Amino acid sequence: MKIAIVGAGIGGLTAAIALGQRSHDVTVYEQAPALGEIGAGITITPNADRVFTALGLGQALAPYQVIPQRQLTQHWQTGAVLKDVERGTATAQRYGAGYYHIHRADLHSVLADTFLKACPSGIKLGQPAHLASADGRLPLASGETVAADLVIGADGLKSQVRETAFETDRPEFTGQVAWRGLVPTASAAGLPNMDTPGVHIGPKQLFLRYPVRGGDLTNYAAFVDVGDWADEGWTIPSSRAELLGYFGDWDAGVVALIEATPDTELFKWALNVRRPLSTWVAGKVTLIGDAAHAMLPFMGQGAATAIEDAMVLARSLEGSDLAESLSRYDAARRQRTDAIQENSRLLGLQFQGKDPADQSGHRIKNEEELGLFDYDATSVAI
Ligand SMILES: Cc1cc2nc3c(=O)[nH]c(=O)nc-3n(C[C@H](O)[C@H](O)[C@H](O)COP(=O)(O)OP(=O)(O)OC[C@H]3O[C@@H](n4cnc5c(N)ncnc54)[C@H](O)[C@@H]3O)c2cc1C
Structure with a gap:
């Protein structure tokens, strides 16, 4: 299939690698004039690391990883340790996958280099998409209109693909x-x-x-x-x-x-x-990452779920019928990300000393207690 991905962020590039490895003809259209990421870190949890390993990125990422041995929760003023979780080999053994911190620019450059190695002209920079239509047409800033078999909106929180192809609220x-x-x-x-x-x-x-x-x-x-x-x-x-x-x-x-x-x-x-959408499929258009399910960062799962989306979408498209493949992707993913969005919001309230129990009726579990790290996007039923 000829696939146009809008957005060369962590989600878009992971999808590009996964789809390219399945022999699709993939082009990524990025609004920024140069590739890059903000100067900050990100935590990669086992559910995301499993995808990177399956894509063969383990060796390229290894030099940039900082693997924590422990992780603390502390009192704001005294610094007293309220909780001490063992990470490092304990976490790796438990999940069979890594848990690590990495600079976002390092992760982004590994993803971009990997995709560009396989597809040297696969990223078009300075190409903001203003519109995606359900028949797969994607007009570009250059005046050219791409006609794709599938358009993937990976264009983040303020996604134009979402706003033009789906019925949606504003951020x-x-x-x-x-x-x-x-x-x-x-x-x-x-x-x-x-x-x-x-x-x-x-x-x-x-x-x-x-x-x-x-x-x-x-x-x-x-x-x-x-x-x-x-x-x-x-x-x-x-x-x-x-x-x-x-x-x-x-x-x-x-x-x-x-x-x-x-x-x-x-x-x-x-x-x-953004509020959850009732579908991620509009004809030949679908969404991944923040474009589909922007969430509060209190579970550290925004990029992790974008990475999961990319793998599940690529696997779903192994079928021959596009509508059926996209509907399998939608069915496999939306319930999980809706739940993570909602739990991230509630966990934020709990962290801030408000009472999320008022809203949910139960104590909010963190991402690990909820079992989010167990999810395997490389083998989950689709
Ligand atoms: C404080 C904070 C900490 C976080 N920490 C973590 C963490 O530890 N672990 C974790 O998993 N997640 C974390 N997240 C969440 C994570 O950063 C995001 O969920 C993730 O980056 C989303 O990836 P994405 O590819 O969907 O979107 P983005 O990273 O936003 O990428 C979108 C891309 O699309 C491009 N674009 C936008 N509009 C257009 C257009 N019209 N045309 C073409 N291109 C376009 C953008 O330039 C960008 O390159 C954190 C978030 C915050 C706020």
Whole structure:
């Protein structure tokens, strides 16, 4: 099949590799003029790592992985350890797949290089899609219109493919703002427990940190429920003073990391979500990743589910009838991602000391307790 993928993010590139390996004729159309990812880290959980292993990426990714031995949950102010989970070989043995931290740019470049090696002209840059139609036509900025057997919208939270081919809502601001920083790990050297990755939890706020790039850098994400805020974008400049306004009286390790962040490298963005769609199929168009199911990041499963989508979609398309293949993909995936979207929202409330039990009637389990790491996109029934 001739397949047009809109968006060269983590989801789009994983799909391109998986579909290319199944001999489809794949082209990725990316709006940005150059390939790249934001300067931040990402955690790859076993459910995502299984897909990368099946795609043969294990060796290429290995040099960039930081495999944590343990992972802490800590009190926001005292830093006291509330929970200590064993990772490393314990997690690898339990799931038969890896759990690791990686710089997003390193992951992205492995994915792009792998796809481009197999398909050297397979990514078209500076090609924003404004419209996808159910008959597979995709008009491009260049004036050319691509006629594809299948269009895959992998164009993220503000997906144009979703907005033009599906009946959908607009992204919805959740009241949460996230800051991200990348600082030398040595900034918090000697402070208690700061040599082990962890999340500090406090009322209406969270501070997540883990090492990347061989452990030399620490990536952090700080979440604050600000209620009312409306700036758009992923890279809105912030400042240490602004972030310390929220975290200045937190554990010394948290404060040390924030204080080590140059103002020029501190960014914030609003957390938005989309409501679940009733179908991911519109004729010859389908969706993966944030375009299909943008979620809050509290389970760290946004990219992981995009990676799962890519594998399940590629497997579903092994059938000969497109409509049937897409409907199998939709049936195999939507229930899982709907549930993860909802549980990520509820877990965020629980982290922030609100009472999600009021809304769900039960204590919210985290991603591991929910069994999300067990999912095997390479063999799940479709
Ligand atoms: C603070 C934070 C921490 C996170 N941590 C984790 C984590 O640890 N683990 C995890 O699994 N997930 C994590 N996530 C979620 C994860 O980052 C996203 O879910 C994931 O990047 C989505 O991938 P995607 O490919 O669907 O979309 P994106 O990464 O958004 O990629 C979309 C691509 O499409 C392109 N594009 C957009 N519009 C167009 C257009 N009209 N035409 C052409 N191209 C277009 C964009 O330029 C981009 O390249 C985190 C999210 C946040 C906010």
